[in-house]
Amino acid sequence: LNLHLPEHENSFLQALARVPVKVKKRVPLVHHITNYVVANDSANAMLAVGALPVMAISGKEVEEMVSHAQALVINLGTPSEDLMASAVMAGKSANAHSLPVVLDPVGAGATQYRTKNALRILREVKIGVLRANPGEVGSLLGYRSPMRGVEAERTHTDSAALAVQASRSFGCTVAITGQTDYVSDGHKLSILYNGHHMLTRVTGTGCLASSLCAAFAAVETDLLVASTAALGFLGVVAERAALKGKGPGSFRTALFDVMYSLGGVELVTSLRLEVKKV
């Protein structure tokens, strides 16, 4: 095991390994309030790992649909007034049913509307996991984080510190993706070195990370474990897909093939992970 972990933390690894297995066994229904650009890929990712997606967005049905689900993703990739109203309704319904809610504040910082929308969700809905890039998290914390559209600038940011600060400020687990991924629940910090640069050449891979966090949180109540497993999973999947793909088209195809086949043991034996108390 290529893991920078003390012996006694093997229980953490075992917990990580069990998550994808539990998804396949329990087949959680993951409700998505998401954007129209990546909805198809998000749904296919859910099916690939053994979960079930549902994408209802009308205020006429989101509460009822959420009541059947085991987790909720609120992805603000193409926000509108209607979608925001549905997102709040869905979030409150998820809270009422004690479902984990993952927030993906796509492009927070790029426009005031996006920042405001994300902060509104954080205020009105109890979020379990905030999954974002460093620029988005920085924006939500009030920093001037340079964004280019929905992509964070590749400037240096101390993402580890951001993850810890945000987890304490917002009272939730924070999963920051980038070249290195950071997950913190305010008590521990996971640092994940898996991944592949080709993930930046396929649209919506951040959204896939958020959907995986939700599917994994549906079966694992420790959200640090669930989110670490989800980001690690996508990182390992990307590394393997990159061996098969000859460019972003075939890489993307391979992502779904590998998501389907990657097991829990394979996952943890491929992880390059550090876990620290913070």
Add this chain to the structure above:
Amino acid sequence: LNLHLPEHENSFLQALARVPVKVKKRVPLVHHITNYVVANDSANAMLAVGALPVMAISGKEVEEMVSHAQALVINLGTPSEDLMASAVMAGKSANAHSLPVVLDPVGAGATQYRTKNALRILREVKIGVLRANPGEVGSLLGYRSPMRGVEAERTHTDSAALAVQASRSFGCTVAITGQTDYVSDGHKLSILYNGHHMLTRVTGTGCLASSLCAAFAAVETDLLVASTAALGFLGVVAERAALKGKGPGSFRTALFDVMYSLGGVELVTSLRLEVKKV
């Protein structure tokens, strides 16, 4: 020919074989009122089999656009008030122009809104083919059909009886997909054993079945023939795609490759089909 059919029913087979050939020859325009999750795949399926897709949804143009089409799909996968209004307008326009209309009541039974929407379409628009899974059809008939989001529970249901009953209740051809597919027009029942479990790992394959029903109904007035050919076509395509794919990503890619190349004779020689009078 691996078909459980009496000799004199070879005319049925020949009719099935002619359908994909006629699609390629006539290039029917298939109007879609559909959801944003699978719209891209549905359009690509139409192009792969030689039809032309169009996806207009605004009330400002659906009537005029439908007047140019040879078939209409109404897919209720992501319903909203605006989409419902457009769906009814498009349906009435299709009826006025005597075009076949295929209804896909995605998730009927999962929320009251979806059940109500589907029943509204069945009431206000003359439907040619209702394409759904057993849970959705059961819900529309007033049964308590357990649904998980937009997926039917894998509980036992007598889908053959459901298809016949629904075809008589709604006065249309009913095409129920599942591990085995059932198509009935109230007089005959087709039972199709083709297909592959990987279809359940790609989102929107039910929607593809509905779009194929519409493309095939555009060129074949006997809707039992058209729908049997469409579901059989997707089943055979899936079996061949599964030989090429190594997971849901490459399986999905192969689906479109095989749809493009599968001919009418290849289709019927690969069908595992029974046809009964009912």
Add this chain to the structure above:
Amino acid sequence: LNLHLPEHENSFLQALARVPVKVKKRVPLVHHITNYVVANDSANAMLAVGALPVMAISGKEVEEMVSHAQALVINLGTPSEDLMASAVMAGKSANAHSLPVVLDPVGAGATQYRTKNALRILREVKIGVLRANPGEVGSLLGYRSPMRGVEAERTHTDSAALAVQASRSFGCTVAITGQTDYVSDGHKLSILYNGHHMLTRVTGTGCLASSLCAAFAAVETDLLVASTAALGFLGVVAERAALKGKGPGSFRTALFDVMYSLGGVELVTSLRLEVKKV
């Protein structure tokens, strides 16, 4: 070099070769107001060539988002009143920031609503490049151009003359795609013989052409050069993808792989191009 160009026009070729290189270097942000059918492919095309996509459509943020961008695409594939309002706002914001705007009037001529919407954009927004098929351009010029949904009929049209006339009427560069592509700015006419019939079997390849025009116009102020490079790029990409693909599914996957790898020199050495003064 297989080019029908006088020696002294090698500067034109060199300009073409530089365009994809400059995209990779400058990573332009390309704002899309586009349809939900092809948004995912358009975003992936941008990432494949080294640009960044953003797809905001709410009137609450389009002006601010456009202010961060280097180019704008207005694609009218699934028009609605809200989308039209956002398109006009985005277009005016792009004009105020002197960004190139590409208009894709999908299905102009198919319905009066589409024709009217496209003419409204041409009237209220300064368009840099109009990218369309011959039927759409003809409709905007007031000709009765037979359309089938969003596809032009394959009737004979003198696309070269259409391109020149439209560029003068609308005061912009006009890029007409079809079996042969034509680009004119009213002074010159590029005729491009690259491409592959499989492009007609994948939905949204016209939309991809428009997005490429925008990404290329973001880094090249001569819009005849930018648009000729964009259409030539897609044509050469399609020819190479067709060698890899076994049908529309794998062809589409290969499109993104080749977009990612095709360089400027490879582009111009594969072009089959004529450039004329008009």
